[in-house]
Amino acid sequence: MSVVSNILPYAVAVWLFGAGLYGIATSRNLIHLVGCLGVCQSATYVLLLGLGYRWGSIAPIFYDHPPGTPAVDPVMQALVLTDIVVGATLTALLLVLTIQVYKRSGSLDPEKLRPMRARQGSDRAEGSDRGHDGKRTVL
Amino acid sequence: MTPRIRVALLALAGVVLLPGAAAVITGLPPFGATIAQYGERINAITPEARHVANMVSAINFDLRGLDTLGEEFMLLAAITGTVVLLRGRRGEGNTERALRRPGRAVIPRSEAVVLVCRIAGPLTALFGLYVVVHATVTPGGGFQGGVILASGTLIIYLGEGYAGWRDAVRSHWLDGLEGGGALLFTLCGLAPMLTGAAFMQNIMPLGTFRDLMSGGLMLVENLGVALAVAGGFTQLFLEFMEETREADELDEPGEESA
Numbered sequence: 001m002s003v004v005s006n007i008l009p010y011a012v013a014v015w016l017f018g019a020g021l022y023g024i025a026t027s028r029n030l031i032h033l034v035g036c037l038g039v040c041q042s043a044t045y046v047l048l049l050g051l052g053y054r055w056g057s058i059a060p061i062f063y064d065h066p067p068g069t070p071a072v073d074p075v076m077q078a079l080v081l082t083d084i085v086v087g088a089t090l091t092a093l094l095l096v097l098t099i100q101v102y103k104r105s106g107s108l109d110p111e112k113l114r115p116m117r118a119r120q121g122s123d124r125a126e127g128s129d130r131g132h133d134g135k136r137t138v139l
Numbered sequence: 140m141t142p143r144i145r146v147a148l149l150a151l152a153g154v155v156l157l158p159g160a161a162a163v164i165t166g167l168p169p170f171g172a173t174i175a176q177y178g179e180r181i182n183a184i185t186p187e188a189r190h191v192a193n194m195v196s197a198i199n200f201d202l203r204g205l206d207t208l209g210e211e212f213m214l215l216a217a218i219t220g221t222v223v224l225l226r227g228r229r230g231e232g233n234t235e236r237a238l239r240r241p242g243r244a245v246i247p248r249s250e251a252v253v254l255v256c257r258i259a260g261p262l263t264a265l266f267g268l269y270v271v272v273h274a275t276v277t278p279g280g281g282f283q284g285g286v287i288l289a290s291g292t293l294i295i296y297l298g299e300g301y302a303g304w305r306d307a308v309r310s311h312w313l314d315g316l317e318g319g320g321a322l323l324f325t326l327c328g329l330a331p332m333l334t335g336a337a338f339m340q341n342i343m344p345l346g347t348f349r350d351l352m353s354g355g356l357m358l359v360e361n362l363g364v365a366l367a368v369a370g371g372f373t374q375l376f377l378e379f380m381e382e383t384r385e386a387d388e389l390d391e392p393g394e395e396s397a
Contacts, residue, residue, distance in 0.1 A: 005170060
């Protein structure tokens with residue numbers, strides 16, 4: 001096998017991770033950012049499956065093929081399987097946080113995120129927070 | 140920090156890390172040449188030791204079952220966090236009808252859509268069940284099957300609309316499914332200890348190789364995962380749908396001014 005096919009899957013993983021990271025760093029929208037995180041995560045799928053692959057092997061399921069047939073690495077496949085499920089739920093969690101951010105600040109731009117302050121008008125910090133609120137509307 | 144500085148920092152980090160990444164990549168075994176010894180041994184030993192054909196299920200539910208337990212609770216925690224964040228904002232109450240935006244026309248569903256969904260929904264659910272129960276003999280399992288089952292409920296939403304969907308899908312059942320699945324998995328770990336065996340030791344009869352009922356305790360754990368994943372994902376859909384409804388009252392006035 002040539003050098004290219006020896007390292008191509010790993011290079012694809014690095015490329016995907018880099019592309020996702022670039023998206024995260026330059027993101028101006030939190031939903032876009034969550035999507036970029038998904039791209040980064042898919043790099044881990046490519047890397048794991050690439051590490052577990054072997055030419056001429058079957059899937060690690062010995063139903064049609066008798067046990068002992070060369071098969072690819074089942075550990076990597078199990079890792080990717082759980083990775084995908086957890087990744088999906090974490091995406092949901094991040095999107096909920098995005099909803100919360102939008103409701104609080106009215107913007108999806110990470111640049112416009114400001115440190116959390118005590119809520120305006122709530123009974124806990126009504127008096128002490130007035131000065132800050134005046135400044136916040138100016139900003 | 141301006142976007143330009145951020146990109147510059149990222150490029151700098153990339154330049155610093157690239158030689159390391161290149162060294163690691165060239166140090167890895169060539170793609171497709173060999174696999175790790177651990178996986179090789181699992182492939183060689185497990186079919187005989189556990190009487191299951193699907194190595195991935197054997198790893199998830201038996202050999203590395205403890206890891207899957209942790210992963211199961213990660214799932215539970217992520218879904219609980221989602222639900223808590225959404226409900227904390229909105230309140231516990233649910234609505235039976237969907238949001239109607241004033242001024243936006245309500246387009247009735249085509250009968251073809253309803254028909255297709257009524258056919259496809261049960262078929263999808265059936266296929267999900269098939270994938271779940273064939274965990275130990277085919278590329279199936281609780282994770283994959285659970286997600287397919289949850290997709291089946293979404294097809295009901297597509298065909299029947301929000302009210303019909305809420306008639307079919309009860310939030311409390313989903314809570315029970317999700318928590319019950321995780322509980323079942325935990326009990327599968329604890330129950331063998333009552334007999335003096337180790338945590339999650341496969342003490343049930345292993346069945347015959349290539350049979351649907353092979354794998355012993357794996358089948359129960361698989362069922363727990365399927366319940367948790369199906370319940371959890373449907374719960375996610377439901378909570379996000381609920382988010383589009385009209386609020387009963389504005390719970391935090393003044394919030395929009397920020």
